[in-house]
Every structure is written in C-alpha cells, then in structure tokens.
Amino acid sequence: xxxxxxxxxxxxxxxxxxxxxxxxxxxxxxxxxxxxxxxxxxxxxxxxxxxxxxxxxxxxxxxxxxxxxxxxxxxxxxxxxxxxxxxxxxxxxxxxxxxxxxxxxxxxxxxxxxxxxxxxxxxxxxxxxxxxxxxxxxxxxxxxxxxxxxxxxxxxxxxxxxxxxxxxxxxxxxxxxxxxxxxxxxxxxxxxxxxxxxxxxxxxxxxxxxxxxxxxxxxxxxxxxxxxxxxxxxxxxxxxxxxxxxxxxxxxxxxxxxxxxxxxxxxxxxxxxxxxxxxxxxxxxxxxxxxxxxxxxxxxxxxxxxxxxxxxxxxxxxxxxxxxxxxxxxxxxxxxxxxxxxxxxxxxxx
Amino acid sequence: xxxxxxxxxxxxxxxxxxxxxxxxxxxxxxxxxxxxxxxxxxxxxxxxxxxxxxxxxxxxxxxxxxxxxxxxxxxxxxxxxxxxxxxxxxxxxxxxxxxxxxxxxxxxxxxxxxxxxxxxxxxxxxxxxxxxxxxxxxxxxxxxxxxxxxxxxxxxxxxxxxxxxxxxxxxxxxxxxxxxxxxxxxxxxxxxxxxxxxxxxxxxxxxxxxxxxxxxxxxxxxxxxxxxxxxxxxxxxxxxxxxxxxxxxxxxxxxxxxxxxxxxxxxxx
Numbered sequence: 001x002x003x004x005x006x007x008x009x010x011x012x013x014x015x016x017x018x019x020x021x022x023x024x025x026x027x028x029x030x031x032x033x034x035x036x037x038x039x040x041x042x043x044x045x046x047x048x049x050x051x052x053x054x055x056x057x058x059x060x061x062x063x064x065x066x067x068x069x070x071x072x073x074x075x076x077x078x079x080x081x082x083x084x085x086x087x088x089x090x091x092x093x094x095x096x097x098x099x100x101x102x103x104x105x106x107x108x109x110x111x112x113x114x115x116x117x118x119x120x121x122x123x124x125x126x127x128x129x130x131x132x133x134x135x136x137x138x139x140x141x142x143x144x145x146x147x148x149x150x151x152x153x154x155x156x157x158x159x160x161x162x163x164x165x166x167x168x169x170x171x172x173x174x175x176x177x178x179x180x181x182x183x184x185x186x187x188x189x190x191x192x193x194x195x196x197x198x199x200x201x202x203x204x205x206x207x208x209x210x211x212x213x214x215x216x217x218x219x220x221x222x223x224x225x226x227x228x229x230x231x232x233x234x235x236x237x238x239x240x241x242x243x244x245x246x247x248x249x250x251x252x253x254x255x256x257x258x259x260x261x262x263x264x265x266x267x268x269x270x271x272x273x274x275x276x277x278x279x280x281x282x283x284x285x286x287x288x289x290x291x292x293x294x295x296x297x298x299x300x301x302x303x304x305x306x307x308x309x310x311x312x313x314x315x316x317x318x319x320x321x322x323x324x325x326x327x328x329x330x331x332x333x334x335x336x337x338x339x340x341x342x343x344x345x346x347x348x349x350x
Numbered sequence: 351x352x353x354x355x356x357x358x359x360x361x362x363x364x365x366x367x368x369x370x371x372x373x374x375x376x377x378x379x380x381x382x383x384x385x386x387x388x389x390x391x392x393x394x395x396x397x398x399x400x401x402x403x404x405x406x407x408x409x410x411x412x413x414x415x416x417x418x419x420x421x422x423x424x425x426x427x428x429x430x431x432x433x434x435x436x437x438x439x440x441x442x443x444x445x446x447x448x449x450x451x452x453x454x455x456x457x458x459x460x461x462x463x464x465x466x467x468x469x470x471x472x473x474x475x476x477x478x479x480x481x482x483x484x485x486x487x488x489x490x491x492x493x494x495x496x497x498x499x500x501x502x503x504x505x506x507x508x509x510x511x512x513x514x515x516x517x518x519x520x521x522x523x524x525x526x527x528x529x530x531x532x533x534x535x536x537x538x539x540x541x542x543x544x545x546x547x548x549x550x551x552x553x554x555x556x557x558x559x560x561x562x563x564x565x566x567x568x569x570x571x572x573x574x575x576x577x578x579x580x581x582x583x584x585x586x587x588x589x590x591x592x593x594x595x596x597x598x599x600x601x602x603x604x605x606x607x608x609x610x611x612x613x614x615x616x617x618x619x
Contacts, residue, residue, distance in 0.1 A: 187467045194466035194473060195452075195459050198445070202453050205442035212402055213520060214428030214457030223463050269444070 043278030048231025057204030062119035068251030070236025079145025096233025130248035267329030388577035433522030443502025454519030
C-alpha cells in the first residue's frame, strides 16, 4: 500500500478521518463525546463478533461474557493495582484470547443454534462469578476503581493536560478509544484479507471443501474464537476504565444480543459494517433517551421513551433481516455502485 | 509396479451392511489419466472420498509415492498433494475467483493470525507471490472475466472451471475429478475435457477421473477402470474395456442380472 490509497473516496477518507479524530473533542460537548466514546467501545466489540460470526460462521451469544472479563481485568490490574494502560489493555487481550481458546472446543462439536445456546450459558456462569468473586469484582455492588489507570508514559487520559490546558475525561477518552478502534479496524482488515481470514471464510462457506483443500477447519474456528474474545475483552477493559466502574449486571444476555444486532445492522462479514453497526446501535438509543422528550411523536404513541427504544430496537433488527440483510454497509456499497454507474458529464467537446 | 504413483490394495468401505467399495485394488501411474466408470452406485465417488480421506475405509491401504494415506485427515492428505473437485461445485460461494484459488494455495503458505494482522514484510510478499501464481491459472482457464463476482453467482460451467483452478492451485501430484462435465452442454464438456487433458499432459499431474460421459472418458483416459457393486470388474485400455463382456453385462444386464452374490469377477488388470 502506498501512503495514500488511489480511489478518490478512500483518499478523502484518509485525509478527513484523522482531521475529525483530532478536532472532534475540541468542537463537541461532553454529551455527544460520551455517546461517541461508548459507541467506539461497541465498535471494537462488534468487530470481534463479526470476525467470529460474520467471517467464520460461528454464532455466539457469549460475547458479553468476554467483554465483562476484560472489564474485570482492568478492575484488577488498572483500577486496583494502578498499572499503566498498555499493561492492562494487553492483559485484557491476552485473558480474553486465552479464555476464548479454552471455550472454543465447544465450537468444534456444535453448530449454529446449538453453539449459540451453549455460548449463552457462559453469560450466566459469568454473572455468577462476577457477583461472587468479590475480592476482584467487588461483588453485586460492582467495582469502583481507585484510579482509571489510563496513562501511557507521561500522558494520562484520565487527567489530560497539554500545554497548560486541561481536557475532560470525555475529550481525552475520545482520542484514546478511537485510536484503539483505528488499530482494531486495521488489524481486523489485515486478518481478513490474508491467509487466516480467507481460511475463516472458507470454513464458513463450505467446511468440508475447506478441509479437502488443506484448510484445517478446527484451527480456524479456534483462532476466530481467540481473536473475537480478545476484541471483546479489550472493549470491556476500555469500558471499565472510561466509567471507572464495573457493574456485574451489565454483562448480560441483552448485551450479547445487542452485539448480534450491531453485526446484523452494520453488515454481516464486513469490517466497515461493524463500524457502522456499532456506531448506530451504540449511539441512537442514548440520543433518543436524552432528546426523545422533544420529539412529540413518541408521546403521542402512548409509550415511554425506554419502551420506545425497546420497540425501535426490535423493529430495526427485523427490518434489516427482512429488507436489508447486507446491513448498512450493503446500503452504502449499493449507493456507491449506483453513483459510479451514473453517466459522467462530458468534459470535452467532441 | 514400483513405477506407480498411487497403489490401492484391498480397499473396503462399508456403510452398515452395505459395501460401497469391496476389496478394490488398482494403481495409478505417474502422469496417468485413469478414468473410473461404472453404473450408478458402483462406488466411484466413494473411491475418490477414500483417496482423499473424507471417508475412512475399514480395510485396505492407499499409498501415494510409497507413503500411506489412510488414517490422515483430509487437510493432511491435501498437503501431501491430493486435490479434489466435487460432483456439484463446492466453491466458497461468497468469495471471488482469486480468493477461491488462493485458498487452494493455503497449504503452501505460512502466514498465521499474528503475521496476517501485522501484514508486513514476509506476509505481504508471500501474498503477492502466490497471487501471481493464481493469476496464471486464471489466465489458463479463462477466468479473468469473472474475477470480481462472488463465485456463487457465476454460471454452473464457470464454477466447475473455478473448482478445477482451485485444485490446480494446490500444485497436486494426484488430481481427483468427480464428474467434471456432468450437466454441461456438448461444447462446454469438450472445452473442459481439453483443459483436463492439457493439465495431465503439460503439467504431468496424475488424474483419476470419475465420469459418465463416454465421449470424454474414451477421448482422454489412458486406462479405464470399471466398478460394479464396489468391485473392480475390468481395467485396461479404453478400447479393450469397451469390449469386455463383464462390462457389457454390468451396464446392460445379462442372463445373470443381477449378478449372483459372491460370483467372482475376472481378475483385475
């Protein structure tokens, strides 16, 4: 790859994205930033689940468990021991990957819905552990950190001060979270376009044919589980640090379902779609929660705003499954193809 | 006999009480094109499935260049140089032609998850180098016009060609083709037969061809092996096999149809 990609759209993105990344925290207030920060964390988790479900065809409802695991890795190494950010972030990735690898043999024996149900068991086992292993998790009341432990060298994202100017946690975590998201997107894209990612997709499309041409399906199912769980755990660790608090009830079935929804809404089997899905499902409900009172339509429906959110969530999932199985990414690619096939205006006299 | 690439001895595969392959023994020579024919249910596909270890035969041995293949996993048989196409195209339907071919080269490449994630240095060089090889195969099989679409959306005949390309990308020593021209028009079938003959002649790859189309079988095969009820009833040059009374009886039925259980066939070879 050259420094700048050749397609004009991609080139614009390569210039715009860093600009938005650098300037957004300076322009936006704390509320929109906090929405984007949580959405960014969800984007990371969604990329992980999409590698497993979208690219390898293994449906898992256990994603919330691995995110919770990462949050408690932060709780212990960051919030409690106060070790620096790179340490607990890496520890979360390793712990998530390791546990994902230990759990993955289930995926070798079970397919489709059966795997989904067994992986769901993880979530309930997890909640039990989170509530009872009090020395690390703080039990049912949750864990509050002594510190966010969000420092890399002299840069402390929990208390950022540059050239005499102090930044809020929402501002500095925007930079932190979205930098990790950018790295996560890059790593995932590299995996899916190289040998291991192709093998994952081969296992998804036709596992017997994959075995016959020399792809070991078991190896790539396990690999996908490891990578996917590592992404979830990194997302969880960032979540813990950002809120400086970990609540055991948070890592529940609904969160797992939300991740499935983000994969579907964004686009199954595309990294770009994971970004869109995480942004959409991660941010829209909170925006409605906050500004829903100003939309007269919701009140006239006779439902409360949380009820409206739940209904919208269901309608959006069903809508995408029925009308747009390729998700937001599919809509985007189609729009692009349509724009490209439009006749170009004549630039020269003939 | 020492010249043979593949030596199959006493191969037996049972599904419950039914013997799909019943003590079959035969050789495939270096660079030989051996056609396997027989009535429906004679065990032709079962023999291919044993050769690349998708099925585990209960008895018998399969040696490739003197090394035992039985007991290996399919992926390991592939790594030893056994490539395979299926009766109905079994492509990776959502991937494009290049990715399907590149998956054939999977066992020749080394990039793992970490190297792939970093996508730097050797991983990238390896990718470029193998893509160049697949590009040549695409040119050979005339696949370039279909490059960008997902393989599952392409016409049947093209999918069959992609599957042959994927098998070639594996750089096999033994190529197993299961009805490569089934369901094709005469022109498509002739074109495919041409590719198969060229692969065998120019690249020197040994081929075991299971096929019902007798034009293709008689036109391309060096030797023909005839199966009936899992047993080898005749092996020889195409012209000899055609005249074998045992073969005629298996296909058309004879005074003893169906053959009495346990009635001995002529010795193989």
